[in-house]
Amino acid sequence: MNLQVEVGGLKLKNPVMTASGTFGFGREYGEYIDLNQLGAIVVKGLTVKPKEGNPPPRVYETPCGMLNSVGLQNPGVDAFIEKELPFLRDYDVAVIVNIAGETIEEFAYMAKKLDIDGVDGIEINVSCPNVKKGGMAFGINPDDIFNITKEVKKVTQKTVIVKLTPNVTDIGVCAKAAEDGGADAVSLINTIAGMAINIDTRTPVFKNVIAGLSGPAIKPIALRMVYEAARAVKIPVIGMGGISSFKDALEFMIAGAKAVAIGTCNFVNPNCTIEVIEGIKQYMVLNNIEDINDIIGSLKVD
Numbered sequence: 001m002n003l004q005v006e007v008g009g010l011k012l013k014n015p016v017m018t019a020s021g022t023f024g025f026g027r028e029y030g031e032y033i034d035l036n037q038l039g040a041i042v043v044k045g046l047t048v049k050p051k052e053g054n055p056p057p058r059v060y061e062t063p064c065g066m067l068n069s070v071g072l073q074n075p076g077v078d079a080f081i082e083k084e085l086p087f088l089r090d091y092d093v094a095v096i097v098n099i100a101g102e103t104i105e106e107f108a109y110m111a112k113k114l115d116i117d118g119v120d121g122i123e124i125n126v127s128c129p130n131v132k133k134g135g136m137a138f139g140i141n142p143d144d145i146f147n148i149t150k151e152v153k154k155v156t157q158k159t160v161i162v163k164l165t166p167n168v169t170d171i172g173v174c175a176k177a178a179e180d181g182g183a184d185a186v187s188l189i190n191t192i193a194g195m196a197i198n199i200d201t202r203t204p205v206f207k208n209v210i211a212g213l214s215g216p217a218i219k220p221i222a223l224r225m226v227y228e229a230a231r232a233v234k235i236p237v238i239g240m241g242g243i244s245s246f247k248d249a250l251e252f253m254i255a256g257a258k259a260v261a262i263g264t265c266n267f268v269n270p271n272c273t274i275e276v277i278e279g280i281k282q283y284m285v286l287n288n289i290e291d292i293n294d295i296i297g298s299l300k301v302d
């Protein structure tokens, strides 16, 4: 049985990855699961300097998902290289580093620094809704997506993935801008802009008022967007948004995703990624599928 997929030159032993910001730098989860079994680990979004993030509350539960406003808390790119990357290097798993700059120069600066052993891919985060500068401000503008991708591609040999925001009218246009800029793959979706209100105080739950919605609530939207993006570009699409089971993962792959990432579900079930991998294997056995690649984009539409 073949579970191996190729994402922009990067060979993954299976198509199941972790979604940035929901798996830290792998350490905590390494106590629960064998990290070697994952297709790839995508680490928490990094900025040039350490970032404290937003004041609490940072997460808020909704009936079938959660809102977050973490604000890209992270130790900065240098501390990642020094303290976290050596830990990850010890594992036989692809490491994809998510970067979030406030300017095009910052994206290029970090990508260049990360063009080192132990890093397999760079995920350009132009889609974070919880920061004032950079993030989604770039992700909603196809010209910015194009330019950032182009500058990052100039300074790295690694596989470059552009992470798109769903908070746009036409996801196909954004995916195409990344492809035109030279991206090796696109990933989507990041969180959907949402909010919550405290009715006693009549104030927003989050300091930034607007936060990012993730989890099962967003799955149908994410699936639709992955389908649209996969039709708009030739480069591989990595799908995510509310995946909680192998069935969810398979839906994304049938819709056209070459790989999938699991985010919020890691908080609910730390074993989720492994269960998804096992479930996909069982589905393949039951349906006589020898190669996982045969199901990618196999959606039948009249």
Ligand SMILES: Cc1cc2nc3c(=O)[nH]c(=O)nc-3n(C[C@H](O)[C@H](O)[C@H](O)COP(=O)(O)O)c2cc1C
Residues within 6 Å of the ligand: 019, 020, 021, 022, 044, 045, 046, 068, 070, 072, 098, 125, 128, 163, 189, 190, 191, 213, 214, 215, 216, 218, 240, 241, 242, 243, 261, 262, 263, 264, 265
């Ligand atoms: C607490 C939290 C932190 C996140 N941090 C990042 C981040 O640093 N960079 C990024 O590109 N996406 C970040 N995301 C978005 C996720 O990677 C993912 O795209 C999104 O949550 C949808 O997938 P899910 O529904 O499976 O969680 C974060 C999501 C959550 C819930």
